[in-house]
Each structure stands twice: as structure tokens, then as C-alpha cells.
Amino acid sequence: MHRNFILIGIFLVQSIFAGVNVISQLDRSWQTMKNSINNGDFRKFKTMYHRDAIMVNGIKDSTYSIRNAFDTWEQGFKDTKAGIIDADLELKFSRRVYNNDTAHETGIFHYYTIKESGERTDSFIHFESLWIKKQNKWLMLMENQISRTSKSEWDSFNSVQ
Structure with a gap:
């Protein structure tokens, strides 16, 4: 009986550490994405998505392949790389639901740009993302930009880890 409690305890500890490990891996993937946005590294940014990823644009009530989304985002990366704008995410x-090789996350992202003139543009978007781990790399399968939100909601939003 005592042995069973020890085995259950070991299993629970392993499960907790596995969850922490997945979250840290996902956080590193998001950090890579943020760095590629900051640096205008479009090539690196594109590698964060599965080649068959889907973009759901709830704001415009449409869906399309991530390749089509890349076409609309590319100029922003070029402008960032050229120093015309600064960009950040x-x-x-x-909510973050995951196992060792899949994850679904919901929340709010704040994307903003600052032009050389100092003019700032902010976007606050409710989003969800669907990830899969392939060959030890997390790839986004779906990005759903659900709806716009406000700075006040962003400021009062309590994030989970």
C-alpha cells in the first residue's frame, strides 16, 4: 500500500513538471515570434506556423490560409527591418490547455507599431491559437483573431500561466 502512494506521488510530480515544461516551451515559441516581429525577421516569423495553418479573421468574418495572411503582413516586417517602424507584440x-504535443490558448494580444515620427498605432485583439509539436518544434496550426477589444480591457485583464 505504501508503495502505491509513492508511485502515485512520483506520477503526480512528473505530471506537474511536464506541464511546466510544455508552458515554458510554448512561452519560448511566443518569444521567438515576438523577437521576429521586433526585428522584422519575416523568414523566422513564417517558420512559427505549420505550412497548412489557417487564419480565422473574426473581425472580418473570414478564413484563409496563413500564406494569404503572410502576404498582407509582409510589408510591416519590411518596414520594421528598414527602421521605418518599430513593432511589438x-x-x-x-486559458492554456495542452499536452505534450498539442495546445490551445486563448487571450488578448496587443500589437503595436511606432513610426519614426513617433505616431503609435495600437491593436488589442481577442485571439485563440492552436499549436502542434512536430519534431520538437511548436508550430501554430490556427490563429483566430476573434474580435477587437480596448486598452481598458487589456489593462484590467488578469493573465494565467
């Missing part, structure tokens, strides 16, 4: 999560 911040994230807050309301």
Missing part, C-alpha cells in the same frame, strides 16, 4: 492568456 504583448500577450495575456485567459
Whole structure:
């Protein structure tokens, strides 16, 4: 009986550490994405998505392949790389459901750009993302930009880890 409790305890500890490990891996993937946005590294940014990924644009009530989304985002990366704008991404999560090779996250992201003139453009978007781990790399399968939100909601939003 005592042995069973020890085995259960070991299993629970392993499960907790596995969960922490997955979250840290996902956080590193998000950090890589943020760095590619900051640096205007479009090539690196594209590697964060599965080649068959889907973009769901709830704001415009449409879906399309991520390749089509890349076409609309590419100029922003070029402008960032050229120093015309600074760009950044911040994230807050309301829910993170995962196992060792799949994950679904919901929350709000804050994407903003600052032009050389100092003019700032902010976007606060409710989002969800669906990830899969392939060959030890997390790839986004779906990005759903659900709806716009406000800075006040962003400021009051309590993020989970």
C-alpha cells in the first residue's frame, strides 16, 4: 500500500513538471515570434506556423490560409527591418490547455507599431491559437483573431500561466 502512494506521488510530480515544461516551451515559441516581429525577421516569423495553418479573421468574418495572411503582413516586417517602424507584440492568456504535443490558448494580444515620427498605432485583439509539436518544434496550426477589444480591457485583464 505504501508503495502505491509513492508511485502515485512520483506520477503526480512528473505530471506537474511536464506541464511546466510544455508552458515554458510554448512561452519560448511566443518569444521567438515576438523577437521576429521586433526585428522584422519575416523568414523566422513564417517558420512559427505549420505550412497548412489557417487564419480565422473574426473581425472580418473570414478564413484563409496563413500564406494569404503572410502576404498582407509582409510589408510591416519590411518596414520594421528598414527602421521605418518599430513593432511589438504583448500577450495575456485567459486559458492554456495542452499536452505534450498539442495546445490551445486563448487571450488578448496587443500589437503595436511606432513610426519614426513617433505616431503609435495600437491593436488589442481577442485571439485563440492552436499549436502542434512536430519534431520538437511548436508550430501554430490556427490563429483566430476573434474580435477587437480596448486598452481598458487589456489593462484590467488578469493573465494565467
